[in-house]
Amino acid sequence: MNTTTFRTDQEFFFDPQRCIGCHACEMACAECETNGQTAMIHVDYVDRFLSTQTSVQVCMHCEDPVCAKVCPADAITKDEFGIVHSANTARCIACSNCVQACPFGVPKKVEPLDLMMKCNMCYDRTSAGKKPMCATVCPSGALFYGTREQIGRNRPNSSPVNTFRFGQQLVKTKVNIMMPKGATELVVDSE
Amino acid sequence: MATLPVSAENLITQFGPSLNFPPMQGYPGRDEPDDVVKTHCCFCGMQCGIKLLVKDNRIVGFEPWEEFPFNEGRLCPKGVQRYLQNNHPDRLLDPIERVEGKGFRPIAWEAAFERVVSEIQRIQGKYGKDAFAMLSGVSLTNEKSYLVGKFARVALKTRNLDYNGRLCMVSAGAGNKKAFGLDRGSNNYSDLAHAEVVMICGTNVSETFPTLTHWIWQARDNGAKLIVVDPRLTPIARTADLHLPIRPGRDSALYGAILHQLIKHDWLDHDFIANHTTDFEKAKEAVKDYDLEWAERTTGIAKEKIMQAAQWWGAAKTSFLLHARGIEHQSKGVENVVACINLVLATGRIGKPYCGYATITGQGNGQGGREHGHKCDQLPGNRDIENPEHRKYISGVWGIDEKELPGKGLTAYEIMEAIHRGEIKGLLSICFNPLVSLPNNNMIREALEKLEFYACIDFFLNETARHANIILPGSLHEEEEGTVTTAEGRVVRIRKAVNPPGNARTDTSILLELAKRLGAEKHFGFNSSEEIFNELRVASKGGTADYFGITYKKIEDNMGVFWPCPSEDHPGTPRLWEDRKFKTPDGRAHFNGVAYREPAELTDAEYPMILTTGRVVSQYLSGTQTRRIGKLVEQYPEPLLEIHPKTAARFGIKDRELVKVVTRRGAAEFPAQLVETIREDTVFIPYHWPGKKSANQLTSGHLDPVSKIPEFKVCACRLEPQGRPAPSPAETKAYASA
Amino acid sequence: MFNTLNLRAALVAAVATVLLVASILIGSRNLTNFDPALVAYLFGCIFACFGIVYRYTVWLQRPPTWRYFARGWKLFFTGRTIAYGWELVKHFIVQFLGQKFIRNRGKARGFGHMLMAWGCLLAFAITFPLVFGWIHFGLKPGGINIYEIFVFGFKIMEFPLHTVLAEIIFNGLNWSAILVIAGVMIMMRRRLTHAGQIAIQTFEGDWLPLLLLLAISLTGLGISLDYKFMEGKAHQFMAITHAITVILFLLWMPFGKFYHIIQRPAQLGIAIYRRAGAEGPQAVCPHTTKEFDSQMHVDDVKAVAAELGFNYARKDGKSHIEYSPQGKRALLAKAHLKARQKAGSLFG
Numbered sequence A: 001m002n003t004t005t006f007r008t009d010q011e012f013f014f015d016p017q018r019c020i021g022c023h024a025c026e027m028a029c030a031e032c033e034t035n036g037q038t039a040m041i042h043v044d045y046v047d048r049f050l051s052t053q054t055s056v057q058v059c060m061h062c063e064d065p066v067c068a069k070v071c072p073a074d075a076i077t078k079d080e081f082g083i084v085h086s087a088n089t090a091r092c093i094a095c096s097n098c099v100q101a102c103p104f105g106v107p108k109k110v111e112p113l114d115l116m117m118k119c120n121m122c123y124d125r126t127s128a129g130k131k132p133m134c135a136t137v138c139p140s141g142a143l144f145y146g147t148r149e150q151i152g153r154n155r156p157n158s159s160p161v162n163t164f165r166f167g168q169q170l171v172k173t174k175v176n177i178m179m180p181k182g183a184t185e186l187v188v189d190s191e
Numbered sequence B: 001m002a003t004l005p006v007s008a009e010n011l012i013t014q015f016g017p018s019l020n021f022p023p024m025q026g027y028p029g030r031d032e033p034d035d036v037v038k039t040h041c042c043f044c045g046m047q048c049g050i051k052l053l054v055k056d057n058r059i060v061g062f063e064p065w066e067e068f069p070f071n072e073g074r075l076c077p078k079g080v081q082r083y084l085q086n087n088h089p090d091r092l093l094d095p096i097e098r099v100e101g102k103g104f105r106p107i108a109w110e111a112a113f114e115r116v117v118s119e120i121q122r123i124q125g126k127y128g129k130d131a132f133a134m135l136s137g138v139s140l141t142n143e144k145s146y147l148v149g150k151f152a153r154v155a156l157k158t159r160n161l162d163y164n165g166r167l168c169m170v171s172a173g174a175g176n177k178k179a180f181g182l183d184r185g186s187n188n189y190s191d192l193a194h195a196e197v198v199m200i201c202g203t204n205v206s207e208t209f210p211t212l213t214h215w216i217w218q219a220r221d222n223g224a225k226l227i228v229v230d231p232r233l234t235p236i237a238r239t240a241d242l243h244l245p246i247r248p249g250r251d252s253a254l255y256g257a258i259l260h261q262l263i264k265h266d267w268l269d270h271d272f273i274a275n276h277t278t279d280f281e282k283a284k285e286a287v288k289d290y291d292l293e294w295a296e297r298t299t300g301i302a303k304e305k306i307m308q309a310a311q312w313w314g315a316a317k318t319s320f321l322l323h324a325r326g327i328e329h330q331s332k333g334v335e336n337v338v339a340c341i342n343l344v345l346a347t348g349r350i351g352k353p354y355c356g357y358a359t360i361t362g363q364g365n366g367q368g369g370r371e372h373g374h375k376c377d378q379l380p381g382n383r384d385i386e387n388p389e390h391r392k393y394i395s396g397v398w399g400i401d402e403k404e405l406p407g408k409g410l411t412a413y414e415i416m417e418a419i420h421r422g423e424i425k426g427l428l429s430i431c432f433n434p435l436v437s438l439p440n441n442n443m444i445r446e447a448l449e450k451l452e453f454y455a456c457i458d459f460f461l462n463e464t465a466r467h468a469n470i471i472l473p474g475s476l477h478e479e480e481e482g483t484v485t486t487a488e489g490r491v492v493r494i495r496k497a498v499n500p501p502g503n504a505r506t507d508t509s510i511l512l513e514l515a516k517r518l519g520a521e522k523h524f525g526f527n528s529s530e531e532i533f534n535e536l537r538v539a540s541k542g543g544t545a546d547y548f549g550i551t552y553k554k555i556e557d558n559m560g561v562f563w564p565c566p567s568e569d570h571p572g573t574p575r576l577w578e579d580r581k582f583k584t585p586d587g588r589a590h591f592n593g594v595a596y597r598e599p600a601e602l603t604d605a606e607y608p609m610i611l612t613t614g615r616v617v618s619q620y621l622s623g624t625q626t627r628r629i630g631k632l633v634e635q636y637p638e639p640l641l642e643i644h645p646k647t648a649a650r651f652g653i654k655d656r657e658l659v660k661v662v663t664r665r666g667a668a669e670f671p672a673q674l675v676e677t678i679r680e681d682t683v684f685i686p687y688h689w690p691g692k693k694s695a696n697q698l699t700s701g702h703l704d705p706v707s708k709i710p711e712f713k714v715c716a717c718r719l720e721p722q723g724r725p726a727p728s729p730a731e732t733k734a735y736a737s738a
Numbered sequence C: 001m002f003n004t005l006n007l008r009a010a011l012v013a014a015v016a017t018v019l020l021v022a023s024i025l026i027g028s029r030n031l032t033n034f035d036p037a038l039v040a041y042l043f044g045c046i047f048a049c050f051g052i053v054y055r056y057t058v059w060l061q062r063p064p065t066w067r068y069f070a071r072g073w074k075l076f077f078t079g080r081t082i083a084y085g086w087e088l089v090k091h092f093i094v095q096f097l098g099q100k101f102i103r104n105r106g107k108a109r110g111f112g113h114m115l116m117a118w119g120c121l122l123a124f125a126i127t128f129p130l131v132f133g134w135i136h137f138g139l140k141p142g143g144i145n146i147y148e149i150f151v152f153g154f155k156i157m158e159f160p161l162h163t164v165l166a167e168i169i170f171n172g173l174n175w176s177a178i179l180v181i182a183g184v185m186i187m188m189r190r191r192l193t194h195a196g197q198i199a200i201q202t203f204e205g206d207w208l209p210l211l212l213l214l215a216i217s218l219t220g221l222g223i224s225l226d227y228k229f230m231e232g233k234a235h236q237f238m239a240i241t242h243a244i245t246v247i248l249f250l251l252w253m254p255f256g257k258f259y260h261i262i263q264r265p266a267q268l269g270i271a272i273y274r275r276a277g278a279e280g281p282q283a284v285c286p287h288t289t290k291e292f293d294s295q296m297h298v299d300d301v302k303a304v305a306a307e308l309g310f311n312y313a314r315k316d317g318k319s320h321i322e323y324s325p326q327g328k329r330a331l332l333a334k335a336h337l338k339a340r341q342k343a344g345s346l347f348g
């Protein structure tokens, strides 16, 4: 315990435009030991009527996690590697403040357990030097876990970005989204 | 055999399909397994490497196998959930026997074998050898496929053996043989990496071969243009550089029109055409009138897009063309395939790095299975059952008189027709669920009801097996050693992870015992899968699919070997045709003249819409396995009728309204799903479901004249909105529809 | 926590501590009923009282906590006290005492916790009043086998010695120790075998509490067993370690895992809040066009986030928070698509 071999040179990169909506990540997430058979990653059609586009979302592990700040029970903590952990099982009172406050729509309230659960970047695996389940199985590379150098080599036409703007709010994250080359932030505001 | 012994509903409560979910905290022992077995996913031709975790003779989970070169740990949801077919509550643990009015009851193996053998002998004695047919499938390993082929010819002595690859890609095989003299994807997928243009024709890669997506994305990252030909905007088509939304059944017109443009603009490799091919003139002659206007009218694709595709394809220095069921499941499947090959040959882009062409074989062992002998016209090593020399060689290997070796038999759909006509009276099937997977399945049901005796080897009581007299409980992929050949032509090792549970036996031991009881023991003295493989190596030696140089050890050491591999010091052949020595009699690649013809069934006033069928990512084939895995069923719980909103408005259909789809063969009701991602003249239904939810009640039995592949992808239908919303999927329970 | 002293909390804690001391003085009739053997425990409790109340008050002052706290009480006292009261009772019995939600997380997990929690609660119920001198026992004057119980110096009941009732009362602490030990064993087993737990647990956070409970219970039980079987030979050791571990437990209460014992009643407030939310207007996601939460909650989260310095106001005047989680994810995917489109290709 606490003898972690978390690899700080490895990062998470994702690209929703590569996602083919297969749900392999979701099924694999449920094989991760820390969350039992409850999948933490989200895959949805954006609007199936119009398109086959899907959204895929892992926890972005914000530098200043609003989920933790709005939690009335101090149940969410960020560790020395920048991982924002799933709710402390003894503290979480399932108020779902975090569920509504997270700008990425990540935390999930699991009703019968009266517990919020969220992606902790497969801490059982990453803390042992392995890759998260979702990014290992993703057949399209929409999810990728590796070094910055690797992603630069594999994806010469894109830049990793970890700055988001939701309306007025600037959010910096540990997880990167792959954007067109040269982009520095992703603005999510009214169309 | 009359109808079912008891109602289908009754059988479903007893034998499933029921849904297997892992316990909420996962299976115990996952983190400390007894064994970690490196094997492969069984649910498509990609055969992704996967590690299965074993605890107390149960498979308790999986780990990605990141070292395996094709998929490097990547999997689709079927692969992730694959382990749940093990420990399944529906698993057959004893032989069972039909009891009229009661269903099925367990019996002892001895009694089961005795009954099967005596019925085979009775029927063959009374009606002749060929009145007993065998149907097989290519989820079986190479060893089992080879064994089935030999069993049918040497022990059962019937001509009528065919397999479910007949509804997979036989047209591609036939087309490849015509053009190249050999049936294998010409390249492995690493040749995609630097292809300048990737054209994928009639293949929903993102849902049917998800792990191949990575290779296509890699090509795009290196600058490739992606062209996707599909009537629907599939996930892979969504971001493509060019999507050609073709009217179903018009494929050869498109490829003909592109060839026309290549010729017109002289985007040709004249040296290659002159030195390594024949019949270019015929191909040219056939497409001389296929100008853009004609092509637009015929295919329903804007001519600018067709021109764009021709231009990209023509100007490229490297390219890769992939196709699959979309163009192959047609009554002109072979013509579509050779029309694609014409584009490859005209530009001479084959047999060189990053210049590729391949059909993407669909079934788990679609590639290897068809090479080694359960195809009605083929002998091991991709040999021809009608070629006297081939017959002589194989008879020699099998130690039988060439005269005893049966000739070419009927194909799968034709076998069912012959049963329907009363010409075939008995059936043994393994690994095949024709009641769900063959077209026009109302006819199939009637045929099954006419059989005098039907024995089935399977691990679950699939929909077809409900009509059987005896079911012999066989084994899963992870319960026997063996090899399979992936869609790339890579022979890989399947490993036994657990023993068959209860009194279930391995498929191999069942076939060997039947062979023995049929008096053919001396030809079936195998003690292990490896021994069967070693005989297969010899049998394939000198054939086009030459496995002679491949051994278990070599596969294990190299994580797969590509055939042909004629000798033990041969490294295998990932890329074909580098030597330009094609396997045709004249050693050249053949162009084929493809004059366009219409699909077998056209729309008319009574049936105004085109119906096309296909797959979803969470299901595999007839669903015998995947309709029993809880999360896969939940992901896409029932077949939906995809329809364009404008068409829906025309017929007054609302989203999720129940719509009756009527064809000349049958009718069935599906909830409508209004999507702008499909052509306005086409509706789509995925086919994996049984009973009332089976799309194959509607599809047509028109066959391709050469390959006898059915035309699943095109027929004419009528839509009748039912004026009420569909019940929820939980109520419908499509996975277990009776 | 203490590096910047929270004055208000310190004040509240001081008042609470004074009140506790007063109640001890009153309850024990100016310490006449006080058992001197318990003096160490008493001081532990008094310090712990300050710590806990201080910590609790600091915690309450956090914007999200305060909002729930205030909102909960307001809801309770605005008209529907009876309905909400009933909700509270139900929740208290099924979830708080019955801990159904923990059993839903896993049978052993729920059962183990119930043993620990009930064991502890039983022990608290017995020991705190004894330590504070609120309760004391005495032989009925003039007899040798009738015991009397006094609460705040008033006689409540009497019972004969050597009866079942007597056994239960005198052995109450032993029983609670046994429950706690059994529960701790179950929880420890989980922490040793469950790979997910192993990955995220820490010694101070997860093992120390269990070890501490084990130590308290074993030494507590040891005191009795020692008298029964070893003629008190180990009394000194048992008594001292028991006192030390209990005092550690008390002083640690405000910080570590055990704080949840004090903090968890908040879940009762949430039960009311949710009931009230469900009865009020619902928020509809502009993207999915479906209801996803109560309007009250969405408004509260918006206000809390603003109080904490997060501003999700968009150009069109809407707030990003007004979208459901699924809607938010779709907005991101759409924004990303747009950015890709703008760059000329959906792919790259």
Ligand code: HEM
Binding pocket: A089, A090, A091, C095, C096, C097, C099, C102, C105, C109, C113, C116, C117, C118, C120, C121, C187, C188, C191, C206, C209, C210, C213, C257, C258, C260, C261, C264
């Ligand atoms: C009666 C009200 C209580 C409630 C509602 C409550 C609730 C909880 C919850 C939800 C957990 C997390 C369990 C899990 O999911 O693994 C937990 C853990 C724990 N509780 Fe309580 N608790 C209560 C009382 C107590 C008491 C009185 C104690 C004793 C000191 C206690 C000691 C613990 C310990 C040691 C753990 C950690 C178990 C572990 O993970 O190893 N709880 N409690």
Ligand code: SF4
Binding pocket: A058, A059, A060, A061, A062, A065, A066, A067, A068, A084, A101, A102, A103, A104, A105, A106, A107, A118
């Ligand atoms: S993405 Fe959401 S859940 Fe994850 S750290 Fe940020 S606010 Fe918290």
Ligand code: SF4
Binding pocket: A018, A019, A020, A021, A022, A023, A024, A025, A026, A043, A056, A137, A138, A139, A140, A141, A142, A143
């Ligand atoms: S595995 Fe990859 S492609 Fe499949 S749904 Fe998840 S992110 Fe998308």
Ligand code: SF4
Binding pocket: B041, B042, B043, B044, B045, B046, B047, B048, B074, B075, B076, B077, B078, B079, B080, B208, B209, B210, B211, B212
């Ligand atoms: S079904 Fe095919 S793509 Fe999916 S994991 Fe299995 S082999 Fe790979």
